[in-house]
Amino acid sequence: MRMYILISVLSSALLSCVQIVNAEQNIKNYSAKDVLSFVRIAQVLPSPDNREVAYITYNINTSSEDKKWIYSLYIKNKMKQTKLLVRGYDIESINFSPDGTEIIYLAPGKKFQSILTVDINNKQKNKLYEFTQDISSFKLSPNGQYIAFIFSSEKPTPTINKPVNVDTDYQNSQLYVFPIARTDLIKPITNPKISVTDFDWSPDSKKLAFSYQPRDGAAYVNENKINIINLEKSIIKNIPFTDKHTGIHPSYSPDGKWIAFASNLPPSTFAQPLNDDIILNNQVCITDTSSLETHCLSNTFNQNPFILGWNSKSDAVLVLDAYKSTGYYIYALNINASTPIKLISNIDGFIEPLTISINKNHTALGFGYESVVSAPEAFTSLVEKFQLTKISHLNDTKQRSSLGNTKVIQWVSSDGMNIEGLLLTPKNYNANKKYPLYVAVHGGPAGAWGKRYLGGCDEYGTMIDPTTCWQNLLSLGFVVFQPNPRGSSGYGLSFRLANYADFGGGDYHDIMSGVDYLINKGIADPKHLAIGGWSFGGYMTAWAISQNNRFKAAVEGDGNTDFISFSGTSDIPTYYERYLGTPFWINNKLYLERAPIMHVQNIQTPLLIMHGENDVRVPLSQSRELYTALERQHKPVKMIAFPKQHHVPTDANVIFESIGEVDSWLKQAIK
DSSP states (O other): OOOSEESOOOOHHHHOOOOOOOTTTTOOOOOHHHHTTSOEEEEEEEOTTSSOEEEEEEEEOTTSSSOOEEEEEEEEOTTSOEEEEEEESSOEEEEEOTTSSEEEEEEEOSSSEEEEEEETTTOOEEEEEOOSSOEEEEEEOTTSSEEEEEEOSSOOOOSSOOOOOTTTOOOOOOEEEEETTOGGGOEEOSOTTSEEEEEEEOTTSSEEEEEEESSSSGGGGGGOEEEEEETTTTEEEEOTHHHHSOOEEEEEOTTSSEEEEEEOOOOOSSSHHHHTOTTTSOEEEEEETTTOOEEEOOOOSSSOOEEEEEOTTSSEEEEEEEETTTEEEEEEEESSTTSOOEEOOOOSSEEEEEEEEEOTTSSEEEEEEEOSSSOOEEEEEESSSOOOEEOOOTTTTSOOTTOOEEEEEEEEOTTSOEEEEEEEEOTTOOTTSOEEEEEEEOSTTTOOOOOOOTTSOEEETTEEEGGGOHHHHHHHTOEEEEEEOTTOSSSOHHHHTTTTTOTTTHHHHHHHHHHHHHHHTTOEEEEEEEEEEETHHHHHHHHHHHHOOOOSEEEEESOOOOHHHHHHHSSOTTHHHHHHSSOTTTOOHHHHHTOGGGGGGGOOSOEEEEEETTOSSSOHHHHHHHHHHHHHTTOSEEEEEETTOOSSOOOHHHHHHHHHHHHHHHGGGTO
16 A cells, blocks of 8 residues: 555656666666565673673565564573563663563553563563653663663653644653652652753662753753762752753763763854754763762764763773764764773774664673675674674574675865765666766755665665665666765864855765766766765755756755745744854845755756655755745656655655665656
8 A cells, every 4th residue: 555645647658767777787677575575683782791782673464564663672692592571662761670680671551661571581561651742762770770761752642632832842852760669759859840851860879960951842952951869869950061051861880880871062253153062973971979060071083972871890981983984883982081092992894873782791792793795793892892792693594695885085176175976876887887876966955975885775774765765776777876975984083074055066066076086086977877865865855856947857855945934933033043154034044045945946856756755854845845846847857745754754654665666756857
C-alpha cells in the first residue's frame, strides 16, 4: 500500500525512459529492497567488566506488504555465545542491572514508551514502570537503587478539541526519581517552569546534575544552564559558569570530583551570531564539584565535540567529533588544559555516533561500525588501548562483491579555497568513460559526507534520506559526487563558519567548481547531470537549479526555500537570523536574494519535491510554495508529501516507496 500522497503527477511521456543496462559494469540492479535488507545497529553496551556485550539491532521484513522496523536485543555472554533476549518495536537505552543478571531498557508499554527489564538467563520480561506519557531518557543510579528519567515534552493528543494558546499551552520536560523497589514513590524533582534536557548521577548516587532551558523547544537550546541537586537535602545549586554561558550534557567523573559539560566557544569578531551556537560550535569545560570553579579543556581540531563520558582514571573526558571525510574520531581531553588532546580511535571506517555507549567502569566502548564495503556490525574496544573487537555477525552473508568504491578528491573553488569531497564509482569503473553524475548535497549546512557503507544511505537510526542510497545510484549508471563545501563540519571552525551571510554564494560555487573539476577530468558527462539533497541539501538543490540549467533532473527533500516564511513557521526561528546576520525586518536583502522561491522563474530542471507532513523544522509549506510556483508556470515538477513523517522519513513503507520514486525520477538525467 502506498504510504504517501501524490500531489501532482507528470505525464507518462515525461517520465518514460529507457532501462539502464549495467552489463558493461557487470553489476546487478540495486533497489530499495536491497537497501533495507541488511541489519542495522542501534546501540552497543559492554558490561562493567567488559566480558559481556548487550546490543540492539533493527531491520525490516522487506517481503511484507506493511513494512515495519523490528528491533532485537542480544547479549553476547562470557562464553562468547550470542543469545536473543527480546524482539519487538522501539527498543532503546539499554543498561545492565547492578547485579548483572538483567538488562534494563526502554520499549513500548501498554500505551507509552516505558522502562522494562529482561532476565539474561531465562529471558523473562517485566515492566518496571510506565509513565503517563513516553519516557525519553532514563539512568540507573550507580548504587542500583534508584532510577531518574525525563519524559517526552510532546503532550498526548487531547480528547477534547479546544483553542491553544501558544504562549502558555506547552509542556516542559521534568526530571523524576523513584526507588526501583517502590515505583509508587515517584516524584518530580525539578520545577515545571523549566525544561530538563539532560542529566547525570553522581558516583555516590546522592546528587544529580541536570541541564535545563527556560521552555521546551529547539529554539531555546542556547539558553541551557546546569544545576546540581542534592537529593538528601533537596538543595539545588547552579554552576556559576553557566549563568553567562550555555551548558549541556553534564557528565560526572568516576571519582566525583568533576562535572564535564559542553559550552559555547568564547566570543570572536568573525560570524558573531553563529559563534555562540552550542550545536554548531562548542568546547568541553569541567567544574570542580567542591568549589564550583570551572575551566575549559583543549579543543578538538573541528571544535565541536560531543561528550561520551570519562575515562576510568577521571583525568580525561572522552569525546566524539567529525574529522574531514573520514567520519568521526574519538578523543581524550585531559583535565589539564595545557595537555595536548589524545586521539583514541585510529581506524578509517565509520563509527556510527548514535550507537556509542561507554560501560559503567569507563573502561570499554561499544558502537556500530561500518566500512565502504562492510555493512554495520556491533563492535567494542578498550578505552586505553583502542582496538576493534567484532561482536555481531549479522551481515556476514551479504554479497558485497558488486559494491562500488569511494575515494577522497580535492579541488580548488572559484575563489581559490581548497575543497574536499568524495567520489563514488561502480565496481568495474572504466576510467576511459564519461559517466552521468549525481551530485549529493548534505544537510546542515554543518553536515559532512564520510566514508559510509555503500549498500545503505545517509542514515542515523531509522531516519533515512532516500536521495542518498548510494549503490542504487551507482546501479542506475551514475557516479556520485559528495562535496563538503564551506560550512561543512570536520574541517575546523573557520571553514564551518565560512558560509556566514553567504548561503548560495561560496558554498554553491564550491559545489559547481567540483562538478567542473570532474567534467574536466573526463569523469562526468556534462550532458547527464543530476542533483539532490535533503534539508539544507534540499535548499541547495533548489538554489542550484534556480541559478543554472545544467542539471537534467533534481530531487529536493524537506528543503527551506523561502527564508522569510521559514523564519516565522520553523521550530528554529532564529536560524536565518544567525546565518544571515540580522532579522529580516531589519535587513531582508539576503533573505530575498538567496531564497530559491525568489528565482523560481529561472527553474527549468525537472524537479521532484518530497516532504514530511509533520515537519516542524522545515514546515511543509516551504515545499508547497515552491511546488505551486512551478506548477503555475507549467514547469516539470512533482510533489510527494509523507503522512505523519517529520523532518526525515522514518516509516519503513515511506522510505521503501520514496527510494523507488527517487530512482525513477533520476533516470531522466541518463536517458
